[in-house]
Amino acid sequence: GNSVTQMEGPVTLSEEAFLTINCTYTATGYPSLFWYVQYPGEGLQLLLKATKADDKGSNKGFEATYRKETTSFHLEKGSVQVSDSAVYFCALTNPSGGGADGLTFGKGTHLIIQP
């Protein structure tokens, strides 16, 4: 079946540091790939997405590139802020699901940014 692997953390960085959160996936076919962010006590918000190989998703200074050859979708940001502290989830769709059967999530990466 489909699966997503990401570092769980916590990942602790200083403000203005460079961020990389690795995400690799297993799927048959060509899934769509997503990054969601969850701030404390809240639901999940879509951060960015990519629907085909070599697409780059970007939002709020974050970006990720859909790499079919390495089955990866790593999240990066050049200079993090304290307000970026949250849990980040990598997720994919089922390529054979016809758009109906939802997302498969990684376990989430807890990011802590220290001033």
Add this chain to the structure above:
Amino acid sequence: DAGITQSPRHKVTETGTPVTLRCHQTENHRYMYWYRQDPGHGLRLIHYSYGVKDTDKGEVSDGYSVSRSKTEDFLLTLESATSSQTSVYFCAISEGDVYGYTFGSGTRLTVV
């Protein structure tokens, strides 16, 4: 997100009692989903719906049932709650993969 609301936001219930969680959307989206979030597991799909009265099981459906009698409402029922069902439950809606998924604010359920 204002287009999707979950109720209740918090609930404490006793083992063996039935519990129903409600998800309501105003977006007229075709697809609706129930997930549970647990530490170390991320989010796991319980059930989903692809239309009125059309539902199917997800990865962790045992002990749960769902109903969708109207486009806007998707109900999750725990027929006889157990402590292992203590979790945070999220509802999501979608119009298809390429459009992404919108999540509700969650329901924190504690079974004592």
